[in-house]
Amino acid sequence: MNVAGRPMRTIWLAGDGRTVEIIDQTRLPHELVIVRLRTLNDAARAIRDMQVRGAPLIGATAAYGMALAVGEDPSDDAIERAAATLAATRPTAVNLAWALAEMRCTLAPLHPRERFAAARKRAGAIADEDVAINRAIGEHGLALIWAAFVAKPGEAAVQILTHCNAGWLAAVDWGTALAPVYRAHNAGIPLHLWVDETRPRNQGASLTAWELGQHGVPHTVIADNAGGHLMRRGDVDLCIVGTDRTTATGDVANKIGTYLKALAAHDNGVPFYVALPSPTIDWTLDDGDKIPIERRDPREVSHIAGWRDDGERVEVRLTPTGSPAANFAFDVTPARLVTALVTERGVCPASRDGLLGLFPERRRNGAA
């Protein structure tokens, strides 16, 4: 998507054809800093320090990290060590493990001399595949936004609420939840987004607001508490969010607070859409409540970082020193509250039958 009028991705092969460049997302929204990754360790650090985040982008960075490692040492041992190093950066990211396995399968049968070129090529393909999947999600989701637009009187902007960051900054380009938004905006449909700030890590206030603003999509940042009020007033035409994991029955785990917005959408007859690339479907799980929920550092609740007028990034304490805090990273929204799932293959009901309709190869022998 655009940054200051120029198309950009979150990760790309640098002009030298050997090193890799990324946007340092820890500096957003106040500074656009491009960081060059020259070594395996640079790539591992970028993932660990969350300069890159979002499951698809972590996968792409790991793939490029393997390519950088092979550039340093193309031996079998070095490839194993590199995969282990990268696998240890973020323990829970599914795409990370998948990308590392892909790279090892690509490289194993090759002569060490052929490996660097093959690694760069496969890493680039992994990034391009992510872009293609998300572009397809955008196409399918566009129809939903178009339907909301034609249902409104006059040329009124479609009011869309989103939670957390499921935009292009979480992927290589387009994003998941925001892919339909960018596609609709590019197609000239008037839009306005309500952006949940998304405490405690504020990915909405910092990342979603920044990327929408850079691409020129009208938006307003709100406290996470505000969405229910807006829906009651009729100021939201649809909600669209991403997901970290979807069960085979259509339950979705996503950033903490998603469930509350789904409840409000249901109570007010507002469509609640969840956009996802199919690799995040966990076909082995039938019940969202079995998804383990990460508990993170309570300091993300008790403290917050922001920017002073002089540009300095400062972390401040919000709670009394004697008060404990708890930090639950995700919640589960049951399928009954999800109007539809938006995947790269199309839109379907949030149910086993809905998902199997789009992914019939997952049908087990005779069973639905």
Add this chain to the structure above:
Amino acid sequence: MNVAGRPMRTIWLAGDGRTVEIIDQTRLPHELVIVRLRTLNDAARAIRDMQVRGAPLIGATAAYGMALAVGEDPSDDAIERAAATLAATRPTAVNLAWALAEMRCTLAPLHPRERFAAARKRAGAIADEDVAINRAIGEHGLALIWAAFVAKPGEAAVQILTHCNAGWLAAVDWGTALAPVYRAHNAGIPLHLWVDETRPRNQGASLTAWELGQHGVPHTVIADNAGGHLMRRGDVDLCIVGTDRTTATGDVANKIGTYLKALAAHDNGVPFYVALPSPTIDWTLDDGDKIPIERRDPREVSHIAGWRDDGERVEVRLTPTGSPAANFAFDVTPARLVTALVTERGVCPASRDGLLGLFPERRRNGAA
């Protein structure tokens, strides 16, 4: 309630019998600063600068402010000017107008020489009446917490979720939503509170957490997004919140985000109680959606203040400079989501019949 083991109120007549002392709530939770109000203007500034906040406490401060004004000049003109000055401090507080009217009615028939003593006495009585009302709310709410306790196995703590600050800091003592909590804690019922931080002004993280901690009530601060997840997991036995205005039909306006918690409670079979002193019932309103919702400065969303390790209070920006923010202060929770109202006269269903059962004097000729 207790502060560092010593009982305290939010406002009291100083030892000199003439001036008034308050807790400066803008310095909480990091410093307990007592401010002395010597003049009418001191009292007006304390309300305007939110050193005191919460409808009942604003009313008590206005009453004491009238007493300070009479101590300076007991003339009819001065009383009118003082009432006008205080009325202009916070335009929307119902208790403020009520307290000023009370003071004027008390003072008008008296000789100027008698007015100072009468004003101090009436202001003290207004404060004491608030304490009595909230203590009664505490007694009635205690039964609900007790019922939750006996329904749990063993001696497990009752898990209570609250939103914003409806504690003693918002009143003269006890508070509304927290009065039953303090009463239950004092009675030895094991409790644990989940304290919503309550963005954007963070009254939960700063004020509720502080007052619970000072009184020794176990609690944990959470992001506003977390409550739904906790209720789905069965980790909340009941919710209790305050309200700024209740309609004659039992709809409640309260801090933004309350509606989302009520939806989650309803979805999970968790009782959702609203505690209120009867003066906040608006008997003229039949529909919560007719309650006007204040929009406040967007800066409360785009920026946040906290404390650095060195004790300095710092305000930082959270959003990109080009991104607008919107700040809705309250939302409305429809009566169908409220399990019961807790008033100084007892507990009742959130309905016209429920309220009229406790307040039969409000019954109109023959109508229910």
